[in-house]
Amino acid sequence: MMASGNNKPGVLGKKAIGPGEIKKMDPIQRARHMAYEQPSKSIAASLAVTQTRLKEHALKSISASKQRVLDxxxxxxxxxxxxxxxxxxxxxxxxxxxxxxxxxxxxxxxxxxxxxxxxxxxxxxxxxxxxPHTDKSCDPLRWQQRERVESLLEDDRGLMTNRIP
Known part of the structure; x- marks a missing residue:
């Protein structure tokens, strides 16, 4: 059974689009249309060659991994x-x-x-x-140094700590 208006036998509801009409389509529509088209003979042949090479490579890698048992x-x-x-x-x-x-x-x-x-x-x-602080329990300052530091800290007006510019 062929649907009326179809140029391809066995395809229902799909009419053939010529190369001129494909060129007139916008790129997105053309890509969608070409995604469902059968590839040309040269492309199909190169795909078949690539698939066979991939299968051979997979078989080689499997056999090599079996042989790679380490002592x-x-x-x-x-x-x-x-x-x-x-x-x-x-x-x-x-x-x-x-x-x-x-x-x-x-x-x-x-x-x-x-x-x-x-x-x-x-x-x-x-x-x-x-x-960083180390856990030393002893005071690193001697008692004279400690008195000097405390007197410097108690100097509120900065008389002992002002630096000469």
Whole structure:
């Protein structure tokens, strides 16, 4: 049974569109139409060749993976190499962390030294220590240094801490 107006036998409700009409279509409509068309003989042949190459490659990779069974000595060596690489990565991270802490300490020391008064510098150093606090229970200052720091902090008018510009 053929539908009336069809140029292709066995296709119901679809009429053939000539190359001139395809060229007149906008690109989206042309792409939709061409998506359902049968490819030309040269394109179909190249698709068949590509499919056979892909199947051959898949078969080769499967057979190669079966042949690649490692002996225990090789597996042990691979494990040791993996552990060495992990240790190197851990060491790089540790060095990067140390380098960052050192640069941060330098920046904070610079910021502290650029304060206009010694009192501001001491306050900033108390609130932003250049190095992280270590859990030391002893006081790092001797009693004379402690008295000097406390007298500087008690100086409200800044008579002892004003710097000469």
């Amino acid at each position: 225990p000595q090789q597996e042990m060596q691979n494990k040791v190499v993996g552990q060495l690489k992990a240790a190197e990565a851990h060491n790089r991270i540790r060095l990067m962390r140390i380098r960052f802490q050192h640069m941060r300490a330098q920046e904070l020391n610079n910021l502290i030294s650029c304060q206009p008064t010694a009192r501001d510098a001491i306050r900033l150093e108390v609130f932003l220590p250049p190095r």
